[in-house]
Amino acid sequence: MSNSTDFLLALENVTVSFDGFKAVNGLNLYIDKGELRVIIGPNGAGKTTVLDLICGRTKVSDGSIKFKDQEITGLKEYEIVRRGIGRKFQNPSIYEDLTVFENLELSMPHGRNVAGALFWKRSEEVTERVREIAEMIFLSDLLDRRAETLSHGQKQWLEIGMLLMQDPELLMLDEPVAGMSVSERVKTAELLNEIIKHRSVIVIEHDMKFVESIAHRVTVLHQGKILAEGDMDTIQHDPKVKEVYLGH
Numbered sequence: 001m002s003n004s005t006d007f008l009l010a011l012e013n014v015t016v017s018f019d020g021f022k023a024v025n026g027l028n029l030y031i032d033k034g035e036l037r038v039i040i041g042p043n044g045a046g047k048t049t050v051l052d053l054i055c056g057r058t059k060v061s062d063g064s065i066k067f068k069d070q071e072i073t074g075l076k077e078y079e080i081v082r083r084g085i086g087r088k089f090q091n092p093s094i095y096e097d098l099t100v101f102e103n104l105e106l107s108m109p110h111g112r113n114v115a116g117a118l119f120w121k122r123s124e125e126v127t128e129r130v131r132e133i134a135e136m137i138f139l140s141d142l143l144d145r146r147a148e149t150l151s152h153g154q155k156q157w158l159e160i161g162m163l164l165m166q167d168p169e170l171l172m173l174d175e176p177v178a179g180m181s182v183s184e185r186v187k188t189a190e191l192l193n194e195i196i197k198h199r200s201v202i203v204i205e206h207d208m209k210f211v212e213s214i215a216h217r218v219t220v221l222h223q224g225k226i227l228a229e230g231d232m233d234t235i236q237h238d239p240k241v242k243e244v245y246l247g248h
């Protein structure tokens, strides 16, 4: 047995070409258990593509992606979800005409086969879990509200909550605070810090104030490669990073 990784997620030499253009080029990225990693970088750097590769939406052209030491490269998106990776996209995909409670309830995995889904009914366990997650995402008092009546920020939290219902070990969020108010951003930082008590999180973010408030470790991507990696202080003082990203 190799003892090569204690990492939750390991990308090694990952490359993807779109018609010969390498959007991600020989990327090595390692995420620890309980880590909150922020990925920053200029437009077109390959940030979203990295998340697409991890969740199986885009196939790697070369390289390996391992989750808990098992190869996930080539698995289908739903299989990767089942392994324990949840992904939130920029636009919330909640059910607007259902309540907060129902949205969360629907996201609880119902068992792995049709029979499981057919015979599933609301149980104490599900209700308990919905309440627990609702509390985390600041929506305990709004469980009976239709989702369409929520603010933009609350909808984003609801979608994070829906992912948490699936109990992922790794959560990936693409610009979670875009369009949020200042107070919602502060609460989102709180939420992320709560989430990483039991899971790892990868966040793509442009808002540097928000990044400062959450980041353990920052990876700067540029032209599909890692330009720099380290704590916030190191990144902010890195001349290469200043040149391509922070300096303008």
Ligand SMILES: Nc1ncnc2c1ncn2[C@@H]1O[C@H](COP(=O)(O)OP(=O)(O)OP(=O)(O)O)[C@@H](O)[C@H]1O
Residues within 6 Å of the ligand: 018, 023, 041, 042, 043, 044, 045, 046, 047, 048, 049, 050
């Ligand atoms: N399916 C695709 N087919 C062709 N080119 C693509 C595809 N997906 C992404 N690209 C290209 O790959 C590059 C990286 O895109 P990506 O969206 O990952 O960047 P990003 O760092 O997330 O940028 P942004 O901050 O603007 O969201 C871009 O040049 C983009 O046009």
